[in-house]
Amino acid sequence: xxGVMQNPRHLVRRRGQEARLRCSPMKGHSHVYWYRQLPExxxxxxxxxxxxxxxxxxxxxxxxxxxxFPKEGPSILRIQQVVRGDSAAYFCASSPAGTQYEQxxxxxxxxxxx
Amino acid sequence: xxxxxxxxxxxxxxxxxxxxxxxTYSDSASNYFPWYKQELGKRPQLIIDIRSNVGxxxxxxxxxxxxxxxxxxxxxxxxxxxxxxxxxxxxxxxSNTGKLIFGQGTTLQVxx
Numbered sequence: 001x002x003g004v005m006q007n008p009r010h011l012v013r014r015r016g017q018e019a020r021l022r023c024s025p026m027k028g029h030s031h032v033y034w035y036r037q038l039p040e041x042x043x044x045x046x047x048x049x050x051x052x053x054x055x056x057x058x059x060x061x062x063x064x065x066x067x068x069f070p071k072e073g074p075s076i077l078r079i080q081q082v083v084r085g086d087s088a089a090y091f092c093a094s095s096p097a098g099t100q101y102e103q104x105x106x107x108x109x110x111x112x113x114x
Numbered sequence: 115x116x117x118x119x120x121x122x123x124x125x126x127x128x129x130x131x132x133x134x135x136x137x138t139y140s141d142s143a144s145n146y147f148p149w150y151k152q153e154l155g156k157r158p159q160l161i162i163d164i165r166s167n168v169g170x171x172x173x174x175x176x177x178x179x180x181x182x183x184x185x186x187x188x189x190x191x192x193x194x195x196x197x198x199x200x201x202x203x204x205x206x207x208x209s210n211t212g213k214l215i216f217g218q219g220t221t222l223q224v225x226x
Contacts, residue, residue, distance in 0.1 A: 042216045043158065045213040105158045
């Protein structure tokens with residue numbers, strides 16, 4: 001049973017480009033969460049999705065960031081017109097249901113904006 | 115919104131000693147409290163969790179206690195080993211949400 005998969009593991013983008021991060025949840029899991037970890041800091045919630053639905057996006061910056069979890073395929077976190085401050089590790093986690101269920105994390109995507 | 119405070123930020127112990135990390139949360143309706151271990155450059159790994167209807171849970175050398183009245187929960191590691199060295203994060207789930215609100219992390223160093 002494969003764990004949570006994320007790709008790419010490392011992504012380098014120049015300022016102004018777009019970054020697209022992908023997350024495939026564990027088999028049987030229908031809930032996906034995205035978290036951001038700045039260097040030397042903790043994890044900050046960004047968005048919570050189920051298939052074809054955004055449940056909670058209270059942690060997402062209002063501009064340039066979007067997320068989706070289509071009926072088929074991985075969840076995508078998209079960052080448009082990246083800036084240096086977007087450089088961070090982006091982790092996704094999945095769970096079989098919503099509240100009070102374990103969340104298992106993927107290996108993360110380390111985004112570097114030059 | 116929910117806020118989670120974690121202390122200490124760094125903790126150094128001798129191999130074989132015990133380590134205790136403490137967290138407080140602000141939302142009294144929070145109902146799920148996991149602990150994660152993160153080694154350098156790796157993913158956060160769930161090591162133990164506790165739900166609001168339980169006061170204590172133990173798994174081999176690690177245990178978690180929850181005091182709902184004080185809105186306080188703690189991680190206890192006994193007989194520490196060098197491989198326990200990592201950053202540990204507590205988290206809480208606000209009521210009726212799935213998201214995790216994390217503490218700031220504790221860097222644990224176990225000296226051989």
